[in-house]
Amino acid sequence: MTEAEKRRSKIFGTELFSNKNLTFEPNLRMATPPNYRLAAGDELVIDVYGYSEVQHKVKVTPEGHVRIPYLGPVYVNGLTVDEAKKRITTQLATIYGGIKSGNTFVQVSLGSIRSIRVLLIGEVVRPGSYTLPSLATVANALYVSGGPDENGSFRSIQVIRNGQPVADFDLYDFLRNGDLSNNIVLQDQDIVKINPYKTRVELSGEVKRPAIFEVKPGESLQDVIDIAGGYTDLSYKEAIRAYRINNKEREVLNISAAEIASFPPRSGDRYFVEGILDRFTNRVLISGAVFYPGEYALENNMTVADLIKKAAGVKEDASQGRAIVFRQNEDLTPSSLSFSLQDVLSGKQSVSLRREDSVVIYSKLALHEDYQIKISGEVNNPGYFKYADSLRVEDLILMAGGLSDAASLKRVEVARRIRGKEYSPSDSAIAIVAQFEITDDLKPVNGFALQPFDEVMVRRSPTYAEQSSVSIDGEVVYPGTYAINSKRERISDLMRRAGGLKSEAYAEGALLLRKTFTNASDSTLLENKLQVYYNKLEDSSDINKLQSSVTQKNQLLGISLNEIIKNPGSKYDLYLEEGDEIKIPKRLQTVQLFGEVYFPKKVRYDKSVSFRDYIRGAGGFTDNALKRRSYVVYANGDVKGARKILFFNSYPKVKPGAEVYVPKKGEKKSLSSQEALGITTGIASLALIIVTVLEKIK
Template identity: 65%
Template sequence: MFRKILLVQLFLFIGYCVNAQVSSASKEQVGRMKADNLSDDQVRQLVSEMKKKNVPLSQLDNYATQKGVPASEVPKLKERIQSLGLDKELSSAEIVKEAETRTYSEAHSETTASPEKEKKTRVFGSELFNNKNLTFEPNLRLPTPVNYHLGTGDEVIIDVYGYSEVQHKLKVSPDGYINIPNLGLIYVNGLSIEDARNRITKQLSTIYSGIKSGNTFVQITLGNIRSIRVLLIGEIVNPGSYTLPSLATVANALYVSGGPSENGSFRNIQVIRNGQVISTFDLYDFLVNGDLSNSIVLQDQDIVKVNPYGTRVELYGEVKRPAIYEAKPNETLQQVISYAGGYTDNAFRETINAFRINNKEREVVTVTASQVPNFQLKSGDQFFISGVLNRFSNRVIIAGQVFHAGTFALEPNMTLSDLIKKADGVTENASLTRGIIRRLQKDYSPSFVSFNVQDVIDGKEQVFLRKEDSVVIYGKTELREAYHVKILGEVNNPGVYAYGDSMRLEDLILLAGGLRDAASLSNIEVSRIIREPGYNSKDSLKSIIQKFNLNSEDNATHLFSLQPFDEVMIRRAPLYSSLSNVVIEGEVVYPGTYTINSKKEHISDLVKRGGGLRPDAFPEGAVLLRRTFVTGSDSSLLANKLETFFNKLQDSSSIEHVKTSIERKQQLLGISLDKIMRSPGSKYDLYLEEGDVISVPKKLQTVQMFGEIYFPKKIRYDGKYTFRDYINGSGGFTAQALRRRSYIVYANGEVKNTSKILFFNRYPKVKPGAEIYVPSRREHKGLSGNEAIGLASGLASVALVIVTILNAVK
């Protein structure tokens, strides 16, 4: 029994240890997670999780921190997401969501507001009350109207001038009186300005005797006017009681109240005073004729009533102001059309189609032109004024190679010859053998009529025209492929040029800007297309090639005529080569740029031309920078070779790293200048190429440390120190150091790595100016938390099975 308990505890302990080890490894891995070590699939999985949780790219910092990514690695992670094109998915999701919300709200507001708005704007005259630039405010600077009646609150200005001069500004009291100093009260309420002047003058004459004798005069004017209360009722947008200036008219009152409503009449607006209708205002008088004479001045306690409309009809189509119009009982369709400004120039006036609502259904009514003046209207009628047909009764068209192409009128018995004469004849480029007439048959299906242009002009062929005939006369150049010739090679402007008759080889060379300095005059080739009428299966000839030598005494170049589609090749002279330059810099006597004087010039020759090395030069550290690609074809060839290599790489970061190194314009080429100078012309002494740059440094005295070292730094070079001595001088290897992959880059670009002898590492020798690199180990992926729990549970289950078996055996 004790052994059984001990065995179960042993398995449980193993499971716990595994779980703890996996958990600690997972935490350690998360804490050391680097963006460069993530594969493309892991980055895509991270972006997919962000999309599901609606996390935008702008919140990547917080989300990455929650996932255990250090803050220093977030910019690199963002670059990885952008390089894979996944940032568009995160930003597009936000844009789509915002667009859907905005589209719904806008569509909802437009749907709810558009019908009412459309209906208001379609009623003729309704826009008058929506115009912010039109206020209908009464003009208070006008002379006092003669028929204006004074009331409580008005200011009366009394001017006495002549032998006696005095001015009084008096307000009418609530009882209707004005109080004149030295005279007393005078009742003026309800009096017109004229009546008030007579009464006031009569009373003033009692104290001013000059008034009767004619030496003193009295003038009565209106100062500040009073306010009145007016009630607006009926079918109006904002009915109610309004306080207006006493000079306000019916139009002013309508404007401040918003005008007639949807069902309000524009033509039956009543002014009620003391229970009686004293005036009926028609807004159409103002809208159509600009007449406001019926807009009377309102008085206090007046009522403006807007009645419902009686008859409304709609006009649309070819009228100048399509809208819904209100008609009075005796008005006809002709009067409504005049309200709409009349017909447009494109209107068809013979018939007007009307849609009318009867007792049960709709019906169509056709109104002829003679019926329009007397046609009686019915509310709800809709009149459509159509336009004239887009057809011509006598049109013929001529196009192509004539001097004045265009549209002409078809005259009786007009022939094609007459039409060509009206177009001032055919041009010099016209093809005279054949022309075409596009004609419509009786069923309006198209047909073509061909003719001989020359015979028509000479009168040998007579073709009568019909309406809508379209004549086309083609040009010679339009019926054939455009002729051209091509010149390539050593000319200043190679390319394709238009061909002309009697064009010679020298002419084409001149068009191409002349020959280049490198052109060979003894080997000019002209390639020509074979034009044979018959087919011969045994003939394998594909083109005709003719060579010319401009240096020859019997030169026939000036006599050789080109043909369409000829191709001329001017080749490069075999002995011609452009100057090539190289650069040597650093510790030489004469550094600078040198021209290569021989195809077999070596590095050692260039050093000698530069005066040799200086005493403090360090030839072991000299480097050579050489162009990556000599020609464009080299670049294309290498790109094709690398395409297969890129397809084998799975990680985008690896592909980008390789591409970046390939696309450099210059690459480092390691040389051994010390061996070159000891043995000129040896295998180390390379030939020079165009663009080479040789750099000779001074004596180097340090060694640089990089990678998984506790304190990377520069260390003074000492010939007695080994590789491990330099490592120990920088703090030693870190726990993540991959020692067996350590390598050294020497000053001249040469690289040596660590080798393995049995179980020991053999490190390379350290030289002055060397750089020591210690790479890091790859992070091994451990078990996840769920996997560790599953493994521990499995081990515990196995332990129980073993215990059960042991019990069964006993």
């Protein structure tokens, strides 16, 4: 939007031509106006009824006649519809005798209307010639042309007909009073001229319609305010500030309320209506521990006690010792005045109030830290609870949802802060701890009352243990899930309960899957150790592999089931833990080869075949094979690698179900040209130093 468009949008009345919801289109379905003059192009509907009935639709010819069948032309140009009706009725009476006798009647109405050409000139947004319906008025013509432009007058819009002004239309009459008396119907070849404005002023501030207004000669500033809808409720009416442009410079004027009605505006004036001050002449405030805090009117000789009475008195939790009045001095600097609330209420002290005083009555509950107590351990809903006077441990347990099934009734501890104690250099105590027993029905058995910030701990019963289970699957007589009977139950005990091995079981291939973390302490300890190791690794892929292997649910643990069965309770016979899974396969008959062999595959197990023979059966080692690092993973999870004996590799024995792995040699990194150049330069420098030293020795 340009600056001209912005300024035009501020002019009062412009919204009529910018609002799309306003059209000012002429109503073509209304009754014909009495002053409407017929002209060429109009259509008349002549309806004869009574003893004779006939209807004619005729148009006014360019010569001004209408041709009625069996009658001939009748001249109607320039006549109103009523005048045309009388003339046509007189002519029709010559052929319809019933008209004179009163038995036949004639009705003449306007059918379709003609179009007219109107010229809009002067200070108009889109000047030019417009084709309009013959019922169009001045307002219709203004709307289709966009209305007055930035310099156009809204109060002096002339209609010129045959070279003479016939109307002077004032849009403000319509905007202020809805008066359209000068909004005449236009005729063909009329000229609508919008004159430039003569006086415009701007009114802003606390008026209902701030805008730029056009002023006619003889109107005062009060008329401008009336056009703007008057003052708002927050306006300061005693004086209006004005900015006026003189011949050389600007001027500021202060217009009093008595001068507004007679003050003559000058074009370019800017008037500003101030708002009232945001302050109260007789307000006092009270807040805090009273029943009805808020704002009250200041009365003569009013005291704090009077204000408290108006607020319905103080609450029960009000601090009686001290309250404060916050006030402003004469120079608006803040100050305060404290008083004893108890003395004021009893009449021993009187505190007078001033305008804008704020009385604050403090609550005893708000003057200290929020009192809470904590309960943790074996309760259903541990956490913090609001302290209440005379609260006991049993009450707090009830508030926490009662005891859990694992709670011990024999040892409940309460830790208490040390508060309000005199300082002693030899005293090192930082908390008071009390221990006592409770009953399962939570009947009070001691007089121990809780204090703010106490922490209650309900311990777990040392004999309480939830059911733990292990599973055994595979080649046993009774596979399935078994509950652990005692903390000392071993694998051999589980094998007896499962009925022992089946005949086709392969005991050497038995394995144990155990949870990575046995309890929370194991988890935290292992994570801390691994974090130190992660920080030493440079390759992020190595870190991800290690983390995924540790965080998986179960890990493989190799066991020697044959040794366990032969020697129950030996070092091979491990204690069972929650979630253990023992897998016992059928007798295995294959060996799997992986890695750097020419044809990795699964082969039949043969106890007479050695490690080297299995490799030869897979095509032998590849050129990239790292032979001395080869290893075997047995069916039970045990791993054995190759060993170096003198100058020869000693490979592990292969058993049924084993997996043979031959790793790949690491890639040798060749020296770059910069590295080779650096080494060469270093050697040359070292040689030069040696030669220099030898020369000095000689």
